[in-house]
Amino acid sequence: MSTQIIEDRIQSGDNTPQSPLISRGDKRGVTVAVAGNPNSGKSTLINALAGTRLSVGNWPGVTVEKKSAIFEYEGTKIRLVDLPGTYSLSPYTQEEIIAGDYLVNEKPDLVINVVDATNLERNLYLTVQLLELGIPVVIAMNIYDEAVKKGYEIEIKTMEEMLGVRVIPTVATKKTGLDDLLKAVTDITDGTFSHQPKKLNYGADIESAASAVEAQIRNSYPKLTEKYPLRWLAFKLMEKDSHTMEEINIGGTISFVDEKTEHLRKAHGEDIESIMADERYALASGLAHEVLKKPEFRKMEITEKIDKIALNRFLGIPIFLAAMWLVFKLTFDVSKPFADWMNSTASGPFKRWAEVLMSLIKAPDWTASLVTDGVIAGVGSVIVFVPVIFAMMFFITFLEGSGYMARAAFVMDRAMHAIGLHGKSFIPMLLGFGCNVPAVYATRTLENPKDKALTALLIPLMSCGARLPVYVVFIGAFFSAHAGTVLWSLYVMGIVLAVAMGLIFKKTLFRGEAPVFIMELPPYRMPSFKSLMIHTWEKGKHFLVKAGTYILAVSILVWFLLNLPWGVEQKRDSYLGKTGQIIAPVLEPLGFGSWEAASSLISGLIAKEIVVGTMGEIYVTKAEEEKKERPSFREDLRDVVVSFGTAAKAAALNVFSTPGISSLSAEEDEKRAGLKGEIQKAFTPLSAYAFIVFILLYMPCVVVAIAMSRSSARGNGSGSPLHTK
């Protein structure tokens, strides 16, 4: 588009100067929404602006993350709300609907629009849409350093004049320009800077239709003009924006819009929505051409160089698999020693200290048992997941932030698409072999609710590390000659079933069109360490709080099952044993219809590895009481510290150790040796195999179930309508 045209298109606005929203020091403060494309560095900018004041939650009813922060800048209270990263404000993806609804209904005082300076055109397309809303906009021209490095010259002043909004160059990763950005924001909110956005001209045809529609709305639906920005509403009605039509609920009576737009459709022979999108892009392109000068010769960029290898026809998959192996190994090997340390600390010293405390306050036996065996054990079972969740979140965030996640999806999409999944589903599925819990959490990287739900549903079929101890005991007792083959058969069975279930779900529960795959391959970038840490911490904290409370509750419930009626001598007479007796007949056809097996399986709902422990208690009735001397408080404390050191050392060594996934090694202790003898009496080889297959398949542990209900399963039905035909 030529200079002349773009200048014609941006007329000085009829918008009157805005009065100050609040005066400086006003206690009410201002609400500032942050909008921008994915990969525009929006997240890093928010982190840099808000720092530790950031709080992370979910947008109501959906699993899209909502970040917000409240802080003061030179006497002005600023409430920062991060909108989901979107390319547009169309009504078709969850993220876009959330962002659009927030802007229209919550009416923030101002929008910071984060724009990727290295990719002006596409980013300005969103800017054009934001300006339609009539909310004051400040543009953060982010990743400015990279643009300069590429030899781009962006005329900030010209851009400010053309749009009538402030444009502030920023480098969020280096925290440059943030002060200027906040100053630009407060200058507008307190009236120092008179915000006069130019009215963007969408071309004679659209403008005349829009004016006619606006007039009609003003006459027929004056109420709507109070609630919605008029020009925006006219545009949305012209586009037949399904979401807006539903919201304003004036239904079929908008035939006047069709009348007013009839000539448009006739002249352009296309749907109005496409004409509008075209016009918006024309404006964005015109603007970009006007303010951006690129060097004539383009160097081959680092991203291209990396992708030449990373997405290579032959090397692409091996590199991807190697990267995955590394992530898997680092996640589970680095976290394992810490998990073990937490576990032994909770079940050792902590438990003993609690026992001492209980006897000091002369608590009745059952209270003492509830606290030590119920609460402490419950807390223990939560915190053993903490290291693995944190480690996994760290690496997933790194993969996403660096840009490799999109490549992984690109490489794997065909294989995953065959069973109705998305390329990005592969990583959560793989993590499932280590532990299903972080794997389910990792499904958050998928954008489409349908993809998320289906991936989470298949993850429990990936045989996790906690099931391994059960396999080991049974394989050791019955199939020691073919241990490797039997173990392998279990893992393969899980995978085959996942493929089969994927195909079945595709035909039944998730029938219909598969979500589309239209994905940006962003340039490779080194994520900032601070951003990595904040994300890791926020996601880890989310697990601790949400999952933690439920797991604790269930652990206490199981304690009651095991120990009530109070004073039971035989496990058989406890509620758990009784429940086992009720369930046993159902398991009879499977070959292990004993109350012992049934009770062990019930306990496995908490965590699969507990099955072995419960079997130990139930089958080995005459297990010798441990008669070790009680270590003193000081010995315990020293032990906690020393063992932490050992764990850290082991974690560090694991990083460099040779292949072999160390978390998959299960050691055998004496008690288990006793158990082996008992189960050889109770099971036949066939029923033993049936039992371990059942362990593989019967039900995800409660932590996985909670993670699924918390992070994925919601919103599966009403997915976005964005599917291929």
Next chain:
Amino acid sequence: MNLAMLKPGENGRITKMGAVGPLKRRLMDMGVLIGEKIKVEKIAPLGDPIEVTIKNYNLSVRKKEAEGIEVEVVK
């Protein structure tokens, strides 16, 4: 001639969009517009999806979606 038929390294200009409704809007939101220049960069190791350059950035789409985008070859 559609986008899926272009070979890696070949340039095209978009002449027609076969998609309708949400899919069309999504593609347009990503800058896939009639008249736009588009270059096929790579084909994924397993043969699908493909990577294209459009509006100075990299986008990946499945062949199925690419088949609905008519192009003319540009030298």
